[in-house]
Amino acid sequence: MDTGVVSLKENNEMTENGQSSKPLKMRCRDVSVFYAEKQALFDVDLDINQKQVTALIGPSGCGKSTFLRCLNRMNDTIDICRVEGSIHLDDMDVYDPDIDVVELRARVGMVFQKPNPFPKSIFENVAYGPKIHGLVSGKRDLEEVVVTSLKKAGLFEEVKDRLHEPGTGLSGGQQQRLCIARAIAVSPEVILMDEPCSALDPIATARVEELIDELRENYTIVIVTHSMQQAARVSQRTAMFHLGVLVEVDDTDTIFTNPSDEKTQAYITGRYG
Amino acid sequence: MTSYLLICLIGVVFIAFWAGRTKAVKLAGSELAALHSRPDYHGLYTVILTAFPALLLIPVWNFFASRIIEGALKREFADHVNGLGLPQLQAFLRDVNAIVDGGIASNRDEVHVLAAQYLSKLNGTSDWLLTSFVLLLMAAGFFHAYRQISVQNRSRHVVEKTIRWIVLVCSVVAIFTTIGIVLSLIFESVRFFGKVPLLDFLFGLHWSPQSAFEGAGAEALADDNSKIFGAIPLFLGTFLVTIIAMAVAGPIGLMAAIYLSDYASSRFRAIAKPLLEILAGIPTVVYGFFAALTVAPAIRGWGESFGLSVSSESALAAGLVMGIMIIPFVSSLSDDVINAVPQSLRDGSAGLGATKSETIRKVVLPAALPGIVAAMMLAISRAIGETMIVFMAAGTAANLTINPLEAVTTVTVQIVTLLVGDQEFDSAKTLAAFALGLVLFFITLVLNIIALRVVQKYREQYD
Numbered sequence: 139m140d141t142g143v144v145s146l147k148e149n150n151e152m153t154e155n156g157q158s159s160k161p162l163k164m165r166c167r168d169v170s171v172f173y174a175e176k177q178a179l180f181d182v183d184l185d186i187n188q189k190q191v192t193a194l195i196g197p198s199g200c201g202k203s204t205f206l207r208c209l210n211r212m213n214d215t216i217d218i219c220r221v222e223g224s225i226h227l228d229d230m231d232v233y234d235p236d237i238d239v240v241e242l243r244a245r246v247g248m249v250f251q252k253p254n255p256f257p258k259s260i261f262e263n264v265a266y267g268p269k270i271h272g273l274v275s276g277k278r279d280l281e282e283v284v285v286t287s288l289k290k291a292g293l294f295e296e297v298k299d300r301l302h303e304p305g306t307g308l309s310g311g312q313q314q315r316l317c318i319a320r321a322i323a324v325s326p327e328v329i330l331m332d333e334p335c336s337a338l339d340p341i342a343t344a345r346v347e348e349l350i351d352e353l354r355e356n357y358t359i360v361i362v363t364h365s366m367q368q369a370a371r372v373s374q375r376t377a378m379f380h381l382g383v384l385v386e387v388d389d390t391d392t393i394f395t396n397p398s399d400e401k402t403q404a405y406i407t408g409r410y411g
Numbered sequence: 412m413t414s415y416l417l418i419c420l421i422g423v424v425f426i427a428f429w430a431g432r433t434k435a436v437k438l439a440g441s442e443l444a445a446l447h448s449r450p451d452y453h454g455l456y457t458v459i460l461t462a463f464p465a466l467l468l469i470p471v472w473n474f475f476a477s478r479i480i481e482g483a484l485k486r487e488f489a490d491h492v493n494g495l496g497l498p499q500l501q502a503f504l505r506d507v508n509a510i511v512d513g514g515i516a517s518n519r520d521e522v523h524v525l526a527a528q529y530l531s532k533l534n535g536t537s538d539w540l541l542t543s544f545v546l547l548l549m550a551a552g553f554f555h556a557y558r559q560i561s562v563q564n565r566s567r568h569v570v571e572k573t574i575r576w577i578v579l580v581c582s583v584v585a586i587f588t589t590i591g592i593v594l595s596l597i598f599e600s601v602r603f604f605g606k607v608p609l610l611d612f613l614f615g616l617h618w619s620p621q622s623a624f625e626g627a628g629a630e631a632l633a634d635d636n637s638k639i640f641g642a643i644p645l646f647l648g649t650f651l652v653t654i655i656a657m658a659v660a661g662p663i664g665l666m667a668a669i670y671l672s673d674y675a676s677s678r679f680r681a682i683a684k685p686l687l688e689i690l691a692g693i694p695t696v697v698y699g700f701f702a703a704l705t706v707a708p709a710i711r712g713w714g715e716s717f718g719l720s721v722s723s724e725s726a727l728a729a730g731l732v733m734g735i736m737i738i739p740f741v742s743s744l745s746d747d748v749i750n751a752v753p754q755s756l757r758d759g760s761a762g763l764g765a766t767k768s769e770t771i772r773k774v775v776l777p778a779a780l781p782g783i784v785a786a787m788m789l790a791i792s793r794a795i796g797e798t799m800i801v802f803m804a805a806g807t808a809a810n811l812t813i814n815p816l817e818a819v820t821t822v823t824v825q826i827v828t829l830l831v832g833d834q835e836f837d838s839a840k841t842l843a844a845f846a847l848g849l850v851l852f853f854i855t856l857v858l859n860i861i862a863l864r865v866v867q868k869y870r871e872q873y874d
Contacts, residue, residue, distance in 0.1 A: 250759060
C-alpha cells in the first residue's frame, strides 16, 4: 500500500528567509478572495512547510477559514466566491483551470469544524475515499487500508469490535477522529483542519491534539484554531490574520513570546478577538 | 328560527366580551398588574359562560325535539298510520314535512293537510321553547360570569381549560369520522360477503357485475353471482397502472429533485419549484382528457407503426399521464428531504475528492432515503387512489392482463361505475363497491405501515 507520505528526504533541511528549516509544501502568493463584491482576503503571501503544523489564528471573520478553504478549492462550491492570486502545491498550480479538483482534494484532505461522519458504518466511512479514487483492488486491500487509517487516527482499538455499526453512533471526539481517519485513508500529502476541536470537550480535544502531533511526522498540516493554547501546543508555525490581511507569520515560539506586530500581541494576550 | 338564534348569539358574544373586559379593567383601576388574569381573559371567560351552554343546548334540543314531535304526530294520527308499512309510513312523514316546508308533496289529501297543520303547530311550540331556554341560559350565564369577575378570579384557567376541550373535541371528531368510515365499509362488506363468498371475491378471475342477476329467482342463481365478482382483474389493473405511473414519476421526480436541490442556481430553483408544483394543482379531469384525447391516440399510432395491436384505451396511456401527475408529489417532497441533508456531509465528501454526482449517490441519497421512501409511498397511495385519469384513458373493461397496451380497469373506477346509475342499495352490485373499498383501504394501510417501518429502520441507522 502506498501511503504517499513516507518520505526518505526527512532531513533535507532548507532554510527560507531564515524562518524555517523545513522544505516548502505549499506556496501562496497574492491570494485575494471575493464573495460577490465584498473582498474577504487581501493579498495573502504564505508558505506552508512540509511535515509541520501551521496554525492560522485570528479573531472571528478574519478570513482564516476562507484562506484554508482556498488551499483545496473548497470555495469552488460557493457560487459567488472568486479567488485571485496563485497557490502552488509542490509544482502544481492549484487554480490552474486544467487541473483536476478531484486529484487535488485527494492530495489535500480536509477535516471540518463539526464532525461530519457519513450516515454509513465506521468501515464504510473510512473506505469511502479509497473506493471513489480506486486506490484499492479487492476486499482485503480495502480492509487493510481501513484498519491502517483507523490505527493512524488512534481510533482502531476503540472501534475494532463494531466496525460495521454506524459512524454517527460514536462520541463527538471519536467521530472527529473517524473523520481524520477518513481523510488519511486517501493518503493525502496535506491535511487541512478547520477548527477541528471546537465542537469537542477538553478530553476529546487533548486526544485530537495528541493525534495531530503524531500525524505531523507524515503529513503537512494546516489548522485553523480559535484557541491560542491549541496553536501554541500543536503548531510549529503560526500565521495571524486580521480583517482579511495576513498580519504576521513566524515560528510559533516567536509569535507567542516575541510577536513583532502589535495586533498579534494584543490578540494573543486576549485584549481583543 | 335556529339561525336567528345563532346570529343573536354572535352579537351577545361581542357584548359579553366587552362587558367582562371592561369590568376587569375597572376593578383593576390603575394597577392592571394586580389582576390574576389579563382583561382579555376576563372577557373570554364571560363569553364562554354566556355562549357555551346555549350552543350546546341547540343541537341537543333539535335532536330530541324532532323525535318527540314525530312520536306525537304518529300518536295523534294513529288511526291513519297504524295500517301502514314502513315505506308507506316514511312516505307519509315525508309528504307531511313537505307540506309544512312548502315543498312538493305527492299526496295532499285531508289527513295529510291536517297532519301538516298539527306538525307546524308542534314545531312552532318547540321553537319558542328553545328560544326562551336559550335566552334564559345566556342571560343566566352572563350574569353569573359578570358577578364572578374580580381581581382574583382565575379566568385564565377557565379559558385554557375550554381551549383544551375544544381542541380535544376537534381531534376526536377526526378520529371518529375515520372509525365511522371504516366501520361502514366493514358492515356493508360483510353484507356483500353474505351474497358472494370472500374467497370467490378475492381470488376470482372474472369481473362482470353488470350481469349480476337480481330480483325473483336470484337465490337459484346465487352460484352465478359468486362467479362474476372476482376482483383479481381489478387489482391487477390497479397494480399495472400504478407500476407504470411510478416508473415515470419515480425516476423523473427524484432526479428533478436532485437537480433542484444540488445543481440548480437559486434563481432557477425559485422559479422552477413553484412551476413544478403547479402540476399538482391541475384537476385530474384535465389530465384525464389529455390522456384520452392526446396520449392514448399517440401511443396507438406509434404502436401500430411497429405492427403492435394497441387498443384505443390503454393502461400505458393512463399510467404515463398519471405518472406525470404525481411527479410533483415525488419531486417536491424529495427536494425537501434532500435539502435537509446537512451541507457538512456534502463538504465532507467533496473534501475527500468525490465529485458532485458521487457525493449525491453515495452520501446524500442514502442519508435522505427515509424521506424519499416516504415520498414514494405517498405517490403510490395517490396513484392507487386515482380514478379520473384511469376512467377516461384506460377504460372500464375488466381484462385480466398485464399487457400495458390493452384496456384495463382499476378498483376505484369500478367503485364509481358500481355506484352511479339506478341501483337498489342492497344489491350485490352496489355492496361490491364497499368490499372493493375495504380491500383498497387495507392495501394502502399496509403500504403506509411498510413505509413507516422502512423510515424507522433507516432513521435509527442514520441519525
